[in-house]
Structures are given as C-alpha cells and as structure tokens.
Amino acid sequence: MPGKSFRIGPIRPPSEASSLLLQVTRGCTWNRCRFCTIYRDTSFQAFSADSIKKDIDSIASIADTVRGYAKAGRWDLDALNAHLASIENDDERQSFYMVASWLLSGGENVFLQDGNTTALSSGRLSDVLVYLKQTFPQIRRITSYGRASELSRHDAAYFAELKKAGLDRIHSGFESGSDAVLSLIGKGTSQEQQIRAGKNVKAGGIELSIYFMPGIGGKALTAENAEGTAQVVNEVHPDFLRIRTAAIKPGTELFEDFRAGSYRLCSDDDKVREIRRVITLAKGAPTSIVSDHMVNLLQEVNGRLDTDSASLLEMIDRYLDMPEADRRTFQLLRRTLQAYAPGDLKNIPAGRLAALRESVMQESEESWSEQMNALIGRYI
Ligand code: SF4
Numbered sequence: 001m002p003g004k005s006f007r008i009g010p011i012r013p014p015s016e017a018s019s020l021l022l023q024v025t026r027g028c029t030w031n032r033c034r035f036c037t038i039y040r041d042t043s044f045q046a047f048s049a050d051s052i053k054k055d056i057d058s059i060a061s062i063a064d065t066v067r068g069y070a071k072a073g074r075w076d077l078d079a080l081n082a083h084l085a086s087i088e089n090d091d092e093r094q095s096f097y098m099v100a101s102w103l104l105s106g107g108e109n110v111f112l113q114d115g116n117t118t119a120l121s122s123g124r125l126s127d128v129l130v131y132l133k134q135t136f137p138q139i140r141r142i143t144s145y146g147r148a149s150e151l152s153r154h155d156a157a158y159f160a161e162l163k164k165a166g167l168d169r170i171h172s173g174f175e176s177g178s179d180a181v182l183s184l185i186g187k188g189t190s191q192e193q194q195i196r197a198g199k200n201v202k203a204g205g206i207e208l209s210i211y212f213m214p215g216i217g218g219k220a221l222t223a224e225n226a227e228g229t230a231q232v233v234n235e236v237h238p239d240f241l242r243i244r245t246a247a248i249k250p251g252t253e254l255f256e257d258f259r260a261g262s263y264r265l266c267s268d269d270d271k272v273r274e275i276r277r278v279i280t281l282a283k284g285a286p287t288s289i290v291s292d293h294m295v296n297l298l299q300e301v302n303g304r305l306d307t308d309s310a311s312l313l314e315m316i317d318r319y320l321d322m323p324e325a326d327r328r329t330f331q332l333l334r335r336t337l338q339a340y341a342p343g344d345l346k347n348i349p350a351g352r353l354a355a356l357r358e359s360v361m362q363e364s365e366e367s368w369s370e371q372m373n374a375l376i377g378r379y380i
Contacts, residue, residue, distance in 0.1 A: 004096075019143070024128060025046045027042035027115060029119045030116070030149075034254045035246065038115070046119055046120055053128065116147045117146060125167070143170070148189040148198075151197035151200070160204040162206065169239075172197070174211060174229070176216055178228025179228065212241055213245065214272070226278050241278075242289075242291075242293075243275060243289065243296050244293055245271055246266070247379075249380070286305070300341055318342065322342060329360050330345055331360075332360055332372075333348075
C-alpha cells in the first residue's frame with residue numbers, strides 16, 4: 001500500500017530547483033569538511049532498494065492524485081491548492097507539494113539525494129534507477145551528488161552501468177583543485193583523486209558538474225585555490241564548473257581558525273580575482289562556467305570557457321576597474337538584494353550613492369570582508 005509521504009532531504013543544487021527529490025541515502029559519508037555543517041547531526045544511512053522503491057510507489061500514488069486536477073491539458077490550480085491546504089500532516093503536505101510542483105514544471109527531472117549517492121553499490125543504484133524510469137517513463141534527466149574520493153574508487157565501467165540504468169549527471173563539490181586548500185578545508189580528497197574521478201565519470205558517459213569555491217583557501221591560499229582548480233578543469237574538462245563563493249560560517253572549524261587569527265578571510269575582490277584567474281588559465285576547456293547561486297557576487301559569469309572567456313574577462317574587468325568605493329557599494333547592495341549587477345549602481349539616486357560610497361569606505365579591509373562574509377552566510 002503506497003504511503004502519502006516520502007523522504008525528502010535538505011539540499012539540492014539550484015539547477016535542480018524544479019526536480020523531484022528522491023532520497024536514496026541520508027547524510028554524508030564524510031561529514032568532516034571544515035566549512036560544512038549541513039549533516040553534522042545526521043548519521044549516514046544508505047536506504048535499501050526496497051525502501052527506495054516504496055518511496056517511488058508513494059510518489060506515483062501522489063502523482064495520480066495530482067494528475068486528477070488536470071483536465072484537457074489544463075491544471076485546475078485553485079482545486080489543486082485547495083487540496084494542498086486541506087492536508088493536515090506536514091510530511092504529507094510537503095510530499096504532495098513536491099510532486100505537484102514537479103508535475104506542473106513538466107515532471108522530467110529527478111535529483112537523487114543526499115550528499116553522496118554513489119556510496120550505494122552500482123547494482124542497488126541501477127535497480128532503483130530502472131524502477132524509477134519504469135514508473136515515470138516521462139523522466140528525461142536523473143542527477144545526483146557524489147564525493148570525489150568516492151567517485152575515484154570506481155572505474156569508467158561502473159559509471160557506464162549507471163548511465164545505462166538512467167543516471168545522466170553527477171554533481172560533485174570539488175570546492176578547490178589545490179591539495180593545500182583541500183587539506184586546509186578537510187575535504188578528504190586530493191587533486192589526483194579529483195582528476196581520476198572526473199575522467200572516469202566522463203568516460204562512462206555521465207555529465208560532470210563540479211563546484212568551485214572562490215575564497216575558501218583564505219588570503220594565504222588564494223593563488224593556489226585558483227591555479228589548482230584550473231589544473232583540474234584543464235585535465236578533466238567537466239561539463240559544468242559551478243561557482244559557490246565561500247562563506248565561513250560560525251559553528252565550523254574554519255570559523256574557529258578565523259576567530260583564532262590563523263585564517264584570514266578573502267575579500268569579495270579576492271574571490272572575483274580567483275574566478276578571473278581560473279578563466280584565464282582554463283580558457284581552452286570545453287566547460288560551461290556557471291554562476292547560479294545567491295552567494296556569488298557577479299551573477300553574469302555564465303558562458304563557455306573555450307568560446308566566451310574574452311567576454312567573461314571583460315565583464316569581470318569592468319567590475320574590478322570600478323573605484324573601490326563603488327565596488328564595496330555594489331557588494332553591499334548585492335548582498336542585501338538591492339542590486340543584481342554592477343551596472344545597477346546607476347539607478348541609485350546620486351545623493352544616496354554618495355552617502356553609501358562614503359559610508360562603506362569607513363571600514364578597514366578586514367572588517368569589511370568580515371561583514372560581507374556574514375551577509376553571504378545568510379544564503380547557505
Ligand atoms: S562532503 Fe559535502 S556534505 Fe559532506 S561534509 Fe563535505 S561539504 Fe558537507
């Protein structure tokens with residue numbers, strides 16, 4: 001008997017905002033990154049294939065109910081919302097909302113949660129993928145997270161088997177390609193593992209989306225962070241390089257280092273220069289660089305490294321060439337959702353802009369970086 005709810009984990013990439021979330025593992029196998037607290041209170045658990053299939057059956061049952069509100073190709077949204085509002089149980093309401101949102105946006109993409117799905121054996125994962133696609137034949141893309149160290153244990157044949165079963169893309173938080181930075185942040189992986197993992201994922205026919213954290217190495221390792229990451233991009237040629245600007249949050253070991261004075265925060269400009277350096281060093285890679293998260297200062301850094309580097313660098317340089325008072329003013333407005341791009345400063349009334357320019361320059365660089373770090377941290 002299918003249930004009225006199913007498990008839903010806490011995070012997914014922004015690019016999977018309209019995807020159905022299916023939890024196949026809970027938590028993270030590593031749980032020791034020195035900047036991350038997401039799963040600190042969650043023990044890792046890999047669910048059995050039967051248990052995951054039970055959730056898929058529940059999703060199918062809820063989907064049948066949701067589809068009952070579509071008549072002649074049109075959704076009766078008022079009735080659908082009334083049904084949603086009538087559900088008293090929180091888990092059931094959240095499950096119904098997720099399935100309804102998924103179907104309303106086409107019902108084509110699925111994201112497998114949580115932090116390290118490839119910790120499941122390929123057999124168990126393939127079994128689940130095949131069942132998922134049989135239950136929902138309209139699915140066009142299935143994606144998941146995978147840790148580089150875990151991915152590096154598997155050969156291309158492992159990934160080819162998953163691709164055949166239906167896995168299309170793996171998102172992996174590489175964060176940095178520099179061994180010095182990886183060690184500092186406790187990532188539990190190395191550049192060599194990243195390169196082996198990335199090459200095997202791609203050789204198996206699965207798209208690879210890796211995450212880069214400008215600023216995560218702090219002031220001391222800002223050059224290494226950019227250069228090591230560019231080396232990995234040049235070796236692996238990931239399909240996507242997604243920017244996740246670092247925010248060092250209270251409760252993490254890196255924040256303790258910062259408080260103790262052994263870790264200096266990068267400024268927003270240091271982080272932008274890291275992005276610039278990666279683009280410069282990896283400009284031949286057939287990789288799309290993507291800025292798709294609120295934590296990033298320059299949201300317009302989107303394009304292909306092999307064809308769009310010149311225009312990306314021009315855009316970055318337009319920002320870096322602005323007077324420092326304007327750069328800080330933009331940082332503040334961007335971090336408080338009052339501006340989207342540096343050009344938005346021209347829409348600020350002259351008197352207010354002059355006051356802002358004066359005010360932001362009262363702070364020392366260290367104090368300003370700390371304030372911006374705190375503002376960025378609100379978005380993760
Ligand atoms: S691997 Fe990912 S989820 Fe796990 S501790 Fe590190 S950043 Fe957090």
